[in-house]
Amino acid sequence: MAQSPATAPDARAIPGMAERMAACTVCHGKEGRATADGYYPRIAGKPEGYLLHQLQSFRDGQRRYPMMNYLLANLSDDYLQQIAIFFAAQHPPYPPPVTTEASATVLERGRQLVTTGQPAQRMPACAACHGDGLGGVAPGIPGLLGLPKDYINAQLGAWRNGERKAKAPDCMGEIARALSPEDINAASSWLAAQPVPPDYRPAAAPPKPLPAQCGSMGPAVSKPVTMGATP
Structure with missing residues (x-):
């Protein structure tokens, strides 16, 4: 599948976020494209506002998943915004869908x-x-x-x-x-x-x-x- 056209860099983004996001990509996959594990979603390319709200919800305990709650517990809104900016700008190609067993x-x-x-x-x-x-x-x-x-x-x-x-x-x-x-x-x-x-x-x-x-x-x-x- 062809890759989507690249988007222009966001002037608000700080350098080095790809390296800083190593803890995220362990579960969510390279560039946030997801992995074969069926319980970790793709976060690459999601709307920035949506990502920010989910990050804040995990940090503040409104959305519960122990690993996410722990990783985000002490992060500021400004840094969560940077995480959202980074992943919203990622658009790696999607893999083909998994064959379904549904009738x-x-x-x-x-x-x-x-x-x-x-x-x-x-x-x-x-x-x-x-x-x-x-x-x-x-x-x-x-x-x-x-x-x-x-x-x-x-x-x-x-x-x-x-x-x-x-x-x-x-x-x-x-x-x-x-x-x-x-x-x-x-x-x-x-x-x-x-x-x-x-x-x-x-x-x-x-x-x-x-x-x-x-x-x-x-x-x-x-x-x-x-x-x-x-x-």
Whole structure:
């Protein structure tokens, strides 16, 4: 797969961050591109605001994973910003998706949830917030492609169980709680099976108002929607 065009260097970045990020790349892979372990996500190319918020959440204990909590415990906001700047600027090529064992029925269910949602239950599609190409939206919405199925499953489960939270209103928590375990498996199976295009990047802004209020994006780009329960 061809590599995406390089982005211009960020004038805010400090020198030597690649060497300083050795502790991160042990788990997240070279340049943050992820490894074969299904529980460590790719962080390369994610929106800077999203990365910063996650780093702060781990540091402050709002998001729990012992290794991350320990590594970030004493870091300043300025340094976390530098980490976010560094990884947001990395765009190494994505590997081909891992062959899925999901059935055609499960994959079709996942495709529907991701691309069209459940209109009858007022459940928005993943693409309504994460972008038509699922590449994410700056400053706070991450891309969904190129992530391991196990990681997606674990995060949706954490949102659903209240173990992972975001700035209020927590739209992901509300959406995840409306998904059944079967829905989560279908969506993660379909997402993990999709190839990633060479020009995969976060959009600069949402093309239209988001279908739900999300604290990570602010009220100016979202509108309220009452989520319905899954059938």
